[in-house]
Amino acid sequence: MKQSSICPRFEKAVALLSHRWTALIIYQLLSGPKRFCTIESSIAISGKVLSERLKELEHHGIVKRKVFPETPVRIEYSLTEKGLAFAPVLKEIEEWSQTWMSIEE
Amino acid sequence: MKQSSICPRFEKAVALLSHRWTALIIYQLLSGPKRFCTIESSIAISGKVLSERLKELEHHGIVKRKVFPETPVRIEYSLTEKGLAFAPVLKEIEEWSQTWMSIEE
DNA sequence: AAACTAACTTACATAAAGTAACCAAAGGGG
DNA sequence: CCCCTTTGGTTACTTTATGTAAGTTAGTTT
Numbered sequence: 001m002k003q004s005s006i007c008p009r010f011e012k013a014v015a016l017l018s019h020r021w022t023a024l025i026i027y028q029l030l031s032g033p034k035r036f037c038t039i040e041s042s043i044a045i046s047g048k049v050l051s052e053r054l055k056e057l058e059h060h061g062i063v064k065r066k067v068f069p070e071t072p073v074r075i076e077y078s079l080t081e082k083g084l085a086f087a088p089v090l091k092e093i094e095e096w097s098q099t100w101m102s103i104e105e
Numbered sequence: 106m107k108q109s110s111i112c113p114r115f116e117k118a119v120a121l122l123s124h125r126w127t128a129l130i131i132y133q134l135l136s137g138p139k140r141f142c143t144i145e146s147s148i149a150i151s152g153k154v155l156s157e158r159l160k161e162l163e164h165h166g167i168v169k170r171k172v173f174p175e176t177p178v179r180i181e182y183s184l185t186e187k188g189l190a191f192a193p194v195l196k197e198i199e200e201w202s203q204t205w206m207s208i209e210e
Numbered sequence: 211a212a213a214c215t216a217a218c219t220t221a222c223a224t225a226a227a228g229t230a231a232c233c234a235a236a237g238g239g240g
Numbered sequence: 241c242c243c244c245t246t247t248g249g250t251t252a253c254t255t256t257a258t259g260t261a262a263g264t265t266a267g268t269t270t
Contacts, residue, residue, distance in 0.1 A: 005147070006129065013202035014128045023119045024111065036248055042110065046228055051249060071236050072246040082205045089197040096194055097118035100187045141217055151259055156218060176267055177215050219264070226257070
């Protein structure tokens, strides 16, 4: 019997983080709005997966998408309040990694 | 050009979390040592993936494995100091999820 | 000896992610 | 008008990760 007595909100948050790149995308956006191609070249993600992740994050209300009808079109992705509230999580991961994670291997 | 200017320790920590179940396994072990079958039934993970994750976490020095040569054999998994230090990360995820994550959808 | 238990492992199936090529809209140049 | 460029994608196909179910090993109970 597979029963989970774990809080479903917590499980959902963990599931979100367990998608590759999600945390790094939020991390990149913490320093301000970014364009698709900027995010794409700042982490080793493929365009396909980046567009999937951005849709997913937008759907969860973590990221918002703003279209500037210039030429060529410019689209900026930024964090919502919900996304900004994620900062402490990333800060703790960063602190833990500085103390405990080794570079080798 | 795919360059990452992100700290490799941070990237490694995020990569670890981006493996499904990793965070939930650590979360389960925060409340004390647990056996294989106990973890297996407390989250919806398959035995195969659980044994992979435990090996991975052991390899990273986050989890330790102790064999009790009783009969039938009993094996306990527990967190190392490195694993226990991960608690604040999970606590922040939990807090974020309580405030921002909705149950529906 | 047959059945049971814990902790795995193996073989096979499906889902997620990576790669590379292609597409659409909005100019710009000739 | 036709061809070229740019951004922000999508599509088709391959590889990797995860899921499912059955099998394995070692010792125990019936």
